[in-house]
Amino acid sequence: MMTSGTTLLQNDDALQAWTMKLREQFPILNEHVHSKRLVYLDNAATTQKPESVLSAMEGYYRHLNSNIHRGVHFLSEQATEAYEGVREKLRSYINAAATGEIVFVRGTTEAINLVADSFGRAFVKAGDEVLISGMEHHSNIVPWQLLCERTGASLKVAPIDDRGEIIVEEFERLLNKRTRIVGLAHVSNALGTVNPVKHLIDLAHRHDIPVLVDGAQAGPHLRIDVRDLDCDFYALSAHKMYGPTGIGVLYGKQRLLESMPPYQGGGDMIRSVTFEKTVFNDLPYKFEAGTPSIAEGIGFGAALDFLTSLDWRAVSVHEHSLLEKASDALCNIPGVRIIGTAREKAGVVSFVLNDVHPHDIGTILDQEGIAVRTGHHCAQPVMLRYGIPATVRASFAVYNTKEEIEALIRGIYRVKEVFH
Amino acid sequence: MSDLRALYQEIILEHNKNPRNFKKMPEATRMLEGYNPLCGDHYTLYLKIVNDTIVDISFEGSGCAISKASASVMTTLLKGKTKAEAEKMFETFRLLVTGELKDMSFETLGKLGAFAGVSEFPARVKCASLAWHTMHNAIDAKTDVVSTE
Structure with a gap:
């Protein structure tokens, strides 16, 4: 947090170090779910709380x-x-x-x-x-x-x-x-x-x-x-x-x-x-x-x-890079369709995978320790607009990392294995 | 992955892909909707009951693999059964997915055994049970939409 936004903009390692430092403030991020390190990507539902709170x-x-x-x-x-x-x-x-x-x-x-x-x-x-x-x-x-x-x-x-x-x-x-x-x-x-x-x-x-x-x-x-x-x-x-x-x-x-x-x-x-x-x-x-x-x-x-206390330029750069990495990687998985491709987005990527129901995807990701939201997200008219019953939603916070996005992508490939 | 395989058994994946008796039934004597609004699992169940026997059963709709496979397997098991036999099977199924079923081997459970893994996934019990509860209420001649949420 001591590093300035400008430095972070120029240096991927510095951004990584900044994120790891932030993570230390959130004790729940050390939890394990089904014997896997928790990958918490349900931040739009609620974010985790730092020690100070x-x-x-x-x-x-x-x-x-x-x-x-x-x-x-x-x-x-x-x-x-x-x-x-x-x-x-x-x-x-x-x-x-x-x-x-x-x-x-x-x-x-x-x-x-x-x-x-x-x-x-x-x-x-x-x-x-x-x-x-x-x-x-x-x-x-x-x-x-x-x-x-x-x-x-x-x-x-x-x-x-x-x-x-x-x-x-x-x-x-x-x-x-x-x-x-x-x-x-x-x-x-x-x-x-x-x-x-x-x-x-x-x-x-x-x-x-x-x-x-x-x-x-x-x-x-x-x-x-x-x-x-x-x-x-x-x-x-x-x-x-x-x-x-x-x-x-x-x-x-x-x-x-x-x-x-x-x-x-x-x-x-x-x-x-x-x-x-x-x-x-x-x-x-x-x-x-x-x-x-x-x-x-x-x-x-x-x-x-x-x-x-956050360096907001760094927050913006970091969260956009997570969103971009997740969106690009998801787009490259055959059968994935991203719902919501607005020119300006923040923190959320919603998607569907072929005809696999989002709840089945959610259960399989959960077994990998990955928490995402599945369902209509209390926005049924939006689902109706896109003609789908539900989506999988991964949503990010300052403490998420590129490794966690990679875990999500591996999880989606696992879903594809199960539903070959 | 072992837990996941217990949930997503081949039978379940196969019935999800190719659901049996997946059609409207114009000559049905009972028709009832099963709907879990939070999940979005939404089916209509059709029954043709003659002299207390289910002579035909079908369903249509959409939802997750567990709910769809459960409905599909149910239709294959109940065709030709009496109402009393169907209710007995519903009770066995209910105990199975809630992990309360004791002293029953997988052989006697037959295709129902594929759903034994559901009990390890409490969030998915409502998915597996939707079609069965809908059938139960339809037999009882109830008309309100069924939900297991």
Whole structure:
């Protein structure tokens, strides 16, 4: 990590050494599965956690455990400071204007549900439209469907082309005076496509339509700058960014969050309560009812420290080289078809092999210690678009190596042996 | 690889490649869908039952090798069997793939024995069982889509 990106760009050995150094921070990577060294290529489902995240969470429970925002005692003050410190870290990490714009949630799914529910109640009515793309994860489809069902609005879908890219002209054509909000994946979980969200946001803004970006798959691969993107909402999950499960963030522009009603009611989100009238708390607490996932929040903070410590030029070079190596090698295996060949991709290669069902491939790879995801990846409309029931998905993180890609390729040849 | 060979027996691979009784049956007296949405395994099972005897059985659909071979082998075993015999075989199969079957030699199991390896792969038990559960419900004259997930 001390090596500069420029040096790494020029030197394959330096990149290798950099990766091996990173791997030392992830104890689980030493595990064995079916007597084989674990090859973890299911990072789009969840990434592994570095030692620093594990010890931050354990340290909280061992030394600081107490409830936040209410106690006058020492532990509560310390825990509150640690938890709120993470909010500030997040603000800075994604370049939000104020900590009031950083709402802690359980994850990306809850973030999108919060917006669909709260923004929906304030601004969406019968006859209105919600626009999403054809490559969304179920969590960026179903909350909007529920909203449409509730209000009588309708869900519009901007189609994708054969490469797995949003057809921008079609997207633009679907924006109109009835469109109330747009929901878009920054990076597709099933195809790996990096969408040109900045441009798409700009197109929506020309019609004064706010845009929610589902950043679940972008978090681990891209540096996110919400003010540069000018998105209105941005959703992230810590567990896909080397942090723990059960915590994520909804970024929202202050002006919008202020105009939205609370999502859930309870403690912490109120200023005063009588049976006649409740006064809600300020942002972001208005949207944070109940005791949050405190240990997970603190773990998220450690994950952000880990991400901040990375040389991002090296991350980009390394992850692209893994993707390229995997894609090239897979293409050269007779019978393999890569699903999703967008010009800009991050972290994910999805494929099918002749008529061998992905679950059979997954089982055989598992016997080799290789963890991949098989199935529809919670993106059934994407599978339908390509006329396939499922794919095998290998997804990468900073700690993956070229040797692991080679293991995957050997595994695919083993599948071919079994299914000669 | 020894474990894998236990799962992907020749019989299973062969039935996956050339599934038997893999067709629609317009004259079926029972027809039922088996669908595991998470996996994507999706079949329709056709039964022609006359006087409590399965005089014909077929299936169509798509899914993994284990689910397809299991459905194919099942159709070859059940043709001509009574409902009671089919249910008994279903129970044997269920115990076999969940690793609970005791005191039965592979000879008496016949073709079912090919599925003994499934019990070592807990994630795949639902694949192997889908067609059998669908058959069981069809015999019971149930009409809801069957899932083993």
